[in-house]
Amino acid sequence: MATRNKAGTTGGPKRGRPRGRTEQGHETRQRLYATALGFISARGYEATHLRDIAKEAGVSVGLLYRYFPSKRAIVLAMYDELSSAYAARAEALPAGAWRERFLFALRASLGVLGPHHEVLKALIPVLVGGEEDGLFAPQTAFSRQRVQAVFEDAVAGATDVPSNATVAHALGRLLYVAHLAVVLWWLLDKSPRQRATEGLVSMLAGLLPPAALLLRLPGAGSMVLGADALCRQALFGEPARAQAEEVTR
Amino acid sequence: MATRNKAGTTGGPKRGRPRGRTEQGHETRQRLYATALGFISARGYEATHLRDIAKEAGVSVGLLYRYFPSKRAIVLAMYDELSSAYAARAEALPAGAWRERFLFALRASLGVLGPHHEVLKALIPVLVGGEEDGLFAPQTAFSRQRVQAVFEDAVAGATDVPSNATVAHALGRLLYVAHLAVVLWWLLDKSPRQRATEGLVSMLAGLLPPAALLLRLPGAGSMVLGADALCRQALFGEPARAQAEEVTR
Incomplete structure (x- = not known):
């Protein structure tokens, strides 16, 4: 074989049969x-x-x-398919406290991804390292936002939603990032049938009630905002200056 | 260029000039x-x-x-060099509480890796995804153990080392894994000169004193042991059964 295939990274042919329409x-x-x-x-x-x-x-x-x-088109199709399936499953988000809704959203994600463990594991280099097709790339934002919206909604629609809407939004985003960490753990999980991931989720479930209590303490809101700002700067590449302006508006 | 280079993945030539001796x-x-x-x-x-x-x-x-x-030999040489440099720097681990010693060990790691951000970022697919040359591969255990030993020592030699030696050991290993999560964050960090990583470490520094207090509560030791067992099963591939036998011995 010759050089790596780069065909179509600029978009592919526009003519020809409508793809997947018939x-x-x-x-x-x-x-x-x-x-x-x-x-x-x-x-x-x-x-x-x-x-x-x-x-x-x-x-x-x-x-x-x-x-x-291109190969990238296949990966993007997979993001599209999995995030759509996830959004559909997450419509069953139960009423309740945010920690219960978060656990539902997390388990639903592992449930949707579950049958695809092999291919997702093979794609770890792309998911984590890909500048243009990784989880945090601008090109894959359509899929990320679909999933992130579920976690934001898990907080915003909860019976115990934080009274400050900015804090509620930030908490939803942080839970989305925490969920990604669990998914990465699950992908790396070497235990038989990823049993150690169930253990991790159970442990998280046990830690969430005290965490929810601590979040009611004074000062906890600003810590959530701080952690969210860091995530957005580090993972999503948002400029710190724009965030500061957002707060003062 | 033709097919990918696979030369030497079985070990390479034994004869020839002694490598790097002169x-x-x-x-x-x-x-x-x-x-x-x-x-x-x-x-x-x-x-x-x-x-x-x-x-x-x-x-x-x-x-x-x-x-x-092989290319793998280059990656292994890098693991060797960086982990050695780290072990040398960590000899200056200060006396004190485990949370202070952990922060020193964490910052020392970011300090040693700092000048190599570019190449390590390019190696994320290998570090995280490599079955045979990744961070958790058996082939790279020589380097992992060198670094892990520093975090174990940060707890074992602390003024407030947990009285149960098994818990102390498990806590050291958990702090090593937490350190890896911070390093992954740093590798992904898109903020200018990875400033958001400093923010993360500061936030961690603020959370460690209450965490250290919580660890003195009854039941905290068994939670540490549980979390450590999960990490070893998931990341290092240790069988759960062997762990259970270890506890009953």
């Missing part, structure tokens, strides 16, 4: 998508090449390119 | 090492190839192979 087109797309994820699970992301996917699926490289103009 | 050999090795890290920083790990390193450094591929039989 029933047959949808079926082809799903088959190519499943084949691609199978390759990534088995070989890793770097060693997966579009031409091998086309060959395995019995289609021309040209046809594959119409559906997935 | 002064000239040491100089050559350092030059190749620096060239390799420069390539990894600029291009990423996957796109770095041994033949390019040899060409840039003006040596034959054969000579390069004697020093670094």
Whole structure:
């Protein structure tokens, strides 16, 4: 094989059959998508090449390119699919305290991702390290925001939502980041069937009631705002100056 | 370029000049090492190839192979160098409470890694995702144990070491894992000169005194043991059964 495949990173062809619009087109797309994820699970992301996917699926490289103009397009399709499935499942968020709703949202996420452990594990280098297709890349914000909104809603719609709306919003975002840490742990989890992740979630469940109590102490709100500001600067690359202006507005 | 370079993943040649033993050999090795890290920083790990390193450094591929039989050997050399530098710096661990000694150990780690932010960032996929050269791989245990020992010692030699030695040991290991989480944050930190990492460490410093108080409550010891057991199962792949036997011994 020659140089790494860079085709289509600028967007791919605009002409040709509408991708996935017809029933047959949808079926082809799903088959190519499943084949691609199978390759990534088995070989890793770097060693997966579009031409091998086309060959395995019995289609021309040209046809594959119409559906997935690059490997990145496959990863973005996966973000799209998983975040949509998650948003749908999270509609069942129960009424209650924010800590109960957070646990529901966290377990729902592990439930949606569960069947895809192999491929997601193979994608750790992309998820964590990818400048342009990682979890914190601007290009994947559409998917991140969908998931983050669930955690923000878990706080905003809770029976014990913090009275300060800015603090409530910040707490939701922090819980989203905490959830990502649990997902990373789950991806790295070497225990049989990731049993140690259940243990971690149970431990978290035990720590949340005292944490919720501590959050009612004076000063806790500003600590939440501080932690949220740090997350946004570090992980999402928001400028500290813009945040300061936001607070004074 | 052709297929990915796999040379030497089985160990490399045993014959030839003793690597790095002579002064000239040491100089050559350092030059190749620096060239390799420069390539990894600029291009990423996957796109770095041994033949390019040899060409840039003006040596034959054969000579390069004697020093670094594979890309993995370069990464392992880096683990070795950084963990040694860290162990040396951590000899200055001050007397005091474990939370002060932990903060010293954490800041010392960020200090040693600091000048290498670029290359370590490029290596995130390997550090986090590498089955055979990642932070939790058996092959890199020599380096991990060197660093972990500092955090264990930070607790074991503290003025307020927990009276139960098993709990003290577990707490040291947990602090090592917490330190890894901070290092990952620092690697991902998008704020100018990773200023948000300073903010995170300051926030941690503020949380440690109440955490140290809570750890004196009844039941806190078993929570530390539980968390440590989960980390060992999930991250280091230790079987839960062996842990249970350890406790009953």
